[in-house]
Amino acid sequence: MKAIQVHAFGGPEQLKLEEVPMPKPAAGEVLVRVHAAGVNPYDTYMRAGTYAVKPALPYTPGSDAAGVVEAVGEGVKKVKTGDRVFTAETITGAYAEYTLAKEAQVHALAEKISYAQGSGIYVPYGTAYHAIHHEAHGRASETLLMHGASGGVGIAAVQIARAMGLTVLGTAGTAKGRELVLREGADQVFDHTKPGYTEEIMKATGGRGVDIILEVLANVNLAADLKLLAIHGRVIIIGNRGELTINPRDLMARRSSARGFTLWALHETERSAVLAGVSAGLENGTLRPIVRKELPLKDAPQAHVDILAPGASGKIALIP
Numbered sequence: 001m002k003a004i005q006v007h008a009f010g011g012p013e014q015l016k017l018e019e020v021p022m023p024k025p026a027a028g029e030v031l032v033r034v035h036a037a038g039v040n041p042y043d044t045y046m047r048a049g050t051y052a053v054k055p056a057l058p059y060t061p062g063s064d065a066a067g068v069v070e071a072v073g074e075g076v077k078k079v080k081t082g083d084r085v086f087t088a089e090t091i092t093g094a095y096a097e098y099t100l101a102k103e104a105q106v107h108a109l110a111e112k113i114s115y116a117q118g119s120g121i122y123v124p125y126g127t128a129y130h131a132i133h134h135e136a137h138g139r140a141s142e143t144l145l146m147h148g149a150s151g152g153v154g155i156a157a158v159q160i161a162r163a164m165g166l167t168v169l170g171t172a173g174t175a176k177g178r179e180l181v182l183r184e185g186a187d188q189v190f191d192h193t194k195p196g197y198t199e200e201i202m203k204a205t206g207g208r209g210v211d212i213i214l215e216v217l218a219n220v221n222l223a224a225d226l227k228l229l230a231i232h233g234r235v236i237i238i239g240n241r242g243e244l245t246i247n248p249r250d251l252m253a254r255r256s257s258a259r260g261f262t263l264w265a266l267h268e269t270e271r272s273a274v275l276a277g278v279s280a281g282l283e284n285g286t287l288r289p290i291v292r293k294e295l296p297l298k299d300a301p302q303a304h305v306d307i308l309a310p311g312a313s314g315k316i317a318l319i320p
C-alpha cells in the first residue's frame with residue numbers, strides 16, 4: 001500500500017509517499033481502508049521533531065482517519081468489515097491507504113458525515129468538547145470567547161458552545177474566516193489582526209468580561225486574555241508556541257484561572273465521554289465538520305505548509 005513516511009525529523013519535504021507493507025490486524029485490532037486523513041498542526045510539530053512525543057523513525061503521521069473497515073482481528077466486536085468509521089488515534093498512522101487501529105480507537109461514522117468531514121473529528125472536536133465540558137465546565141448563558149475560531153478546533157468549539165446555549169464570541173484573521181465563524185454559530189466575530197480588537201470584545205460584553213476563553217495561541221494572547229475575563233472567568237490553553245510574561249494580579253483581581261491540557265493525556269473515562277458527546281452531536285446535526293480543502297495524499301508536504309499559514313477556514317483533508 002502507499003503511505004507517507006518520515007525517515008528524518010525536519011521540514012515538510014520529509015513527508016515522502018512510499019510503498020510499505022500492508023498491515024494485518026492482530027487480535028483486538030481493526031484495519032481501515034482510509035478515504036480521508038485529517039491534517040492537524042501537531043502533525044507538523046511532530047514531523048519537525050519539536051513535539052513532546054517523538055515517534056520512532058520511520059513513521060507515518062496522522063491520528064484522524066475516516067474510511068471503511070477492511071478487516072478485523074480476532075475478538076473484535078465493535079465493528080465489522082464494510083462499516084463506515086473514523087479513528088481517534090491509530091497504531092500505524094492515518095496518512096496512508098490503510099491504517100491499523102485498536103478496536104477502542106475506531107468509532108462509527110454517522111451516515112450524514114462524509115469521509116473528508118470524518119477525518120476532522122477526533123483532534124478538533126475532541127479537544128473543543130473536552131475544553132468546554134471538562135476543563136471550563138461551561139454552562140448555558142455564559143459567554144465564551146474562542147480566540148482563533150476559524151481553524152479546526154475553533155469551528156468545533158463554536159458549534160459545541162452554541163448548541164449548549166452559551167453566547168459565543170470568536171476571532172479570525174480574514175474576512176472569509178470571520179464569515180465562516182458567524183455562519184457556524186458565533187454571536188459576534190472580531191479580527192485578531194486589528195489593533196485594539198480586545199477592547200471591542202470587552203465592549204461587546206458591556207464591560208463585564210467573558211466567562212470562558214479558549215486560547216489557541218497562548219504565547220501571543222494570554223496576558224491580554226487575563227484582562228478580558230469576568231469574575232470567576234477561566235482561560236483554557238489549547239495551543240501555545242512559545243513563552244510570554246503575564247501579570248498574575250489580573251487573575252487575583254478577578255478570582256479567575258488559566259489552565260491547559262493536551263488531548264493525549266485524557267483519562268479513558270474522559271475520552272469515552274468526549275467521543276459519546278461528539279458522536280451524538282454529529283448524529284443530531286449540531287456538529288458539522290467544515291472541510292476547507294481536500295488534497296491528494298502525495299501533497300502532504302503542501303498540506304503541512306497550508307495548515308500553519310494564516311487564513312484558516314476549517315479543516316484540510318488528505319485523500320489517498
Ligand code: NAP
Nearest residue numbers: 041127148150151152153172173177239262263310311312
Ligand atoms: P488551525 O486549524 O490551523 O487554526 C489555527 C487558528 O489559529 C486559526 O483560527 C487562526 O486564525 C488562529 N490564529 C492565528 N493567529 C492568531 C492570533 N494572533 N490570535 C488568535 N488566534 C490566531 O489549528 P487548530 O487545529 O484549530 O489548532 C489550533 C492550535 O491548538 C494549534 O497550535 C494546535 O497544535 C493546538 N491544539 C492543541 C490540542 C491539545 O491537545 N492541547 C489539540 C488540538 C490542537 P486565522 O488563520 O483566521 O488568522
